[in-house]
Amino acid sequence: MKFSEQFESRFSEMLTHYPTKRSVLVPTLLYVQDEFGYLNDDVIHEIALRLDLTDLEVTNVISYYSMLTRKPRGKFNVQVCTNIACMLRGGEELLDHCEKKLGIGHKGTTSDGMFSLEEVECIGACSWAPAVQVNYDFHENLTAEKMDKVLDGYKTQGTQ
Amino acid sequence: MADLVSHPDEVKVVSKRFGKGATDIDRYLELDGYKAVQKALGMQPDAIVNLVKDSGLRGRGGAGFNTGMKWSFVPKQSAKPKYILCNGDESEPGTCKDRLIFEHDPHAVIEGVVIAGIATGSHTGYIYIRGEYRYLLNIMQKAIKDAYARGFLGKNIFGSGYDFDVYWHGGAGAYEVGEESALMESLEGKRGIPRIRPPFPAVVGLWGGPTVINNAETLASVPHILLGGAEWFAKLGPPKNGGTRLFCLSGHLNRPGVYELPMGYNLKKMIYDVGGGIANGRALKAVVPGGSSCPVLTADEIDVSMDFDSMMKAGTMLGSGGVVIVDETTCMVKFALRIMRFYQHESCGWCIPCREGTDWLKKTLTRFHAGDGVQKDIDNIRYLSDNMLGRTFCPLGDAAAMPTISIVKKFCKEFEDHLDGKPCPFETAGVGEPVLA
Numbered sequence: 001m002k003f004s005e006q007f008e009s010r011f012s013e014m015l016t017h018y019p020t021k022r023s024v025l026v027p028t029l030l031y032v033q034d035e036f037g038y039l040n041d042d043v044i045h046e047i048a049l050r051l052d053l054t055d056l057e058v059t060n061v062i063s064y065y066s067m068l069t070r071k072p073r074g075k076f077n078v079q080v081c082t083n084i085a086c087m088l089r090g091g092e093e094l095l096d097h098c099e100k101k102l103g104i105g106h107k108g109t110t111s112d113g114m115f116s117l118e119e120v121e122c123i124g125a126c127s128w129a130p131a132v133q134v135n136y137d138f139h140e141n142l143t144a145e146k147m148d149k150v151l152d153g154y155k156t157q158g159t160q
Numbered sequence: 161m162a163d164l165v166s167h168p169d170e171v172k173v174v175s176k177r178f179g180k181g182a183t184d185i186d187r188y189l190e191l192d193g194y195k196a197v198q199k200a201l202g203m204q205p206d207a208i209v210n211l212v213k214d215s216g217l218r219g220r221g222g223a224g225f226n227t228g229m230k231w232s233f234v235p236k237q238s239a240k241p242k243y244i245l246c247n248g249d250e251s252e253p254g255t256c257k258d259r260l261i262f263e264h265d266p267h268a269v270i271e272g273v274v275i276a277g278i279a280t281g282s283h284t285g286y287i288y289i290r291g292e293y294r295y296l297l298n299i300m301q302k303a304i305k306d307a308y309a310r311g312f313l314g315k316n317i318f319g320s321g322y323d324f325d326v327y328w329h330g331g332a333g334a335y336e337v338g339e340e341s342a343l344m345e346s347l348e349g350k351r352g353i354p355r356i357r358p359p360f361p362a363v364v365g366l367w368g369g370p371t372v373i374n375n376a377e378t379l380a381s382v383p384h385i386l387l388g389g390a391e392w393f394a395k396l397g398p399p400k401n402g403g404t405r406l407f408c409l410s411g412h413l414n415r416p417g418v419y420e421l422p423m424g425y426n427l428k429k430m431i432y433d434v435g436g437g438i439a440n441g442r443a444l445k446a447v448v449p450g451g452s453s454c455p456v457l458t459a460d461e462i463d464v465s466m467d468f469d470s471m472m473k474a475g476t477m478l479g480s481g482g483v484v485i486v487d488e489t490t491c492m493v494k495f496a497l498r499i500m501r502f503y504q505h506e507s508c509g510w511c512i513p514c515r516e517g518t519d520w521l522k523k524t525l526t527r528f529h530a531g532d533g534v535q536k537d538i539d540n541i542r543y544l545s546d547n548m549l550g551r552t553f554c555p556l557g558d559a560a561a562m563p564t565i566s567i568v569k570k571f572c573k574e575f576e577d578h579l580d581g582k583p584c585p586f587e588t589a590g591v592g593e594p595v596l597a
Contacts, residue, residue, distance in 0.1 A: 017286075017327040019241075019367050025349030027330040030291055051349075064351035064508075067291045067333030083253045084452055085410035085484050087498055121335065121502055122253040122452075123292050126410035126482060127417050128162055136294035140162065 001046040007031055011050075021051045025061055029068055038072045066120070074109045074116035076154045078102070079133040082119055085126035090143075094130050095119055097144045101151060114158050115151070162260060165417030167434045171396060173384050173404045174377060175420040178264040183299055185306040188267045194312055196383030200275045201320040208279035212382065214390035216402025221247055221338070221375035222451060222480040224468035226400075227382075231372055233362035234280040240369035242282035244273050245347065245361075248289040248296075248376040249331050249338040252451035253502060254482025257406035257418050258376040262289060262296040265380060266303035272379030274317070274324050275386060276372055284325050286366075287376075288347060291332040300328050335506035339554045340373040342508070353510050354554035377406060377481075397423025401467035405478075409435045411485035412442065424467040431462065431485060438487050446486040446571070450479020452499050453559030455566035456486075476566070491586035492571040493578055496564055497525040503560035514557035517548040521564060531581050538575050542568050 003011075010031065014024040028047060033039050039062055041055075048058045062068045080098055082091040095117075099105055102115050109116045125131030128140035132147070139150050164179050172178075181187045188194070200208055213228025234242060246269060250258040261269060273285035287304075289297045304326055307313045315323050334352050336342050342352035344366050365371020381403055385393045394402040401423040407430060410416045414436030421430065427449065431437065438444050444459040449466070455476040457464070464474045471478040486495065504518035521544055528537050545561040545568075552558070568575060577585050 017329075020348065022349035023347060026332050026346055027291075030330060030332045061349065061351055065291070065332035065334050082498075083502055084448065084495065084498055085254055085482075088411045088484070088486060088490065121505060122251055122255075124250050124256045124259050124290070125162070126254050126256045126484070127408050128256075129410055129416070133292060136292075138162070138295075 196386035215393040220377035244285035412487035448484035451482040
């Protein structure tokens with residue numbers, strides 16, 4: 001199991017921030033997921049070993065947090081918010097549009113592995129609704145046309 | 161990232177450095193940065209607590225508890241270390257204000273954390289930022305690093321002999337973690353299941369030590385109180401409601417955005433003047449005044465002062481500052497369903513009234529909105545919601561029940577219009593199968 005140097009230095013530093021090792025778990029899982037795309041059994045086992053936890057204890061935490069996944073996602077995870085503020089400004093229509101454009105539904109992944117789609121709860125972009133997050137990037141005040149440009153941009157980026 | 165807006169009625173306190181490059185520590189210093197913490201270092205801890213108490217600053221996360229009072233509950237002597245925990249797990253639907261604070265003024269939050277530490281005799285603070293806000297976590301990491309490099313954090317801060325460490329912490333997606341005891345569980349590397357109180361965090365918190373938990377906006381207000389004085393801050397708003405608020409205007413408005421207005425600003429004015437009125441010349445139907453957990457107000461109930469006490473009198477809450485405007489074309493059954501889908505998804509499942517109640521309500525509302533509702537469902541929705549109120553360990557159960565009760569009560573006619581197999585009068589396409597499982 002090899003993690004990046006950046007991960008390792010951040011991990012060592014984080015361990016000094018808390019009185020217990022376990023406290024680094026939640027942010028660490030997200031950072032490690034960023035490296036591997038998802039949390040597989042090997043990763044879970046490695047993190048558990050490092051933090052003196054059982055694999056089950058780590059899995060138990062993973063299942064609670066909606067951003068953590070044990071299944072691979074596409075290179076670009078398109079997260080469409082349909083909560084109240086986005087719903088009122090076309091969030092559901094935007095989700096429909098993405099489903100048609102990408103040919104996948106909620107938690108689906110395109111066959112080329114480029115995109116995943118997810119309907120998500122409030123992402124904190126209410127005043128700039130409707131909003132979408134692609135991986136960690138926010139895209140706001142969207143329309144179907146703007147969304148197409150956003151997706152096309154990622155597609156170009158992904159094929160380069 | 162997020163667009164900034166402005167309006168002549170704004171009183172910029174917390175937002176005064178927005179758009180001015182204050183993420184850069186030198187720029188922050190030019191804009192009176194880190195003066196408040198140096199002032200605090202020269203004061204008696206009790207004097208800081210009393211100053212904040214007198215300023216009328218109340219918790220901006222939604223509960224509205226007097227901040228100075230909260231600090232005063234921390235025991236002076238403690239065998240275990242004391243902690244300051246900044247709640248930046250902003251996730252109440254309708255709320256997007258802490259995001260702007262972290263984006264534009266991260267050092268103000270750090271300063272607020274350190275001042276809270278000096279006031280309560282703590283030497284360690286954590287700033288918890290929700291996982292979706294990765295770019296803000298990056299900004300905060302840099303801000304903390306820069307503050308350490310200048311000697312503003314760490315050992316002997318500002319040469320005062322006082323030690324204070326601040327650490328960042330990121331979440332990974334969970335609304336429930338915004339609740340203070342679940343937040344501590346998450347920081348300790350666990351599932352965000354709330355703790356039973358008492359003991360309250362001020363006595364037994366993080367790793368068993370006394371812990372002050374304040375919202376990011378609350379802490380970002382503190383340095384301004386130190387410099388401007390309690391009286392100045394208190395007078396910005398009505399009695400017992402000091403200062404300003406970042407109101408996140410969203411929904412069917414011409415000019416949605418985050419505006420900083422004095423506490424007690426009139427809601428009607430907020431909608432029609434500040435927010436530019438209802439989009440497309442339509443009529444107003446309902447307002448969610450402070451995030452999705454607040455009881456909704458009808459168009460006839462908006463001539464109210466936006467402060468904690470007036471909103472309570474109006475039968476709702478000031479909440480987290482998320483003002484969602486709903487126009488006449490919206491189906492309130494669908495709106496109630498969307499809110500319930502959220503709470504059902506986010507319920508941690510620990511307390512039965514919340515876990516089962518939100519699930520049953522989601523199923524009932526889904527069926528009802530699809531046209532398969534019967535008269536008895538309307539009573540059942542109210543009965544179920546009423547029975548969730550006050551019967552859970554944390555306020556998530558209440559948060560799901562309160563808006564639902566208000567919508568059924570105030571928009572009962574819309575529920576009746578869905579009866580007898582009638583299609584939703586507001587649309588032909590329904591909300592569809594809930595996909596968030």
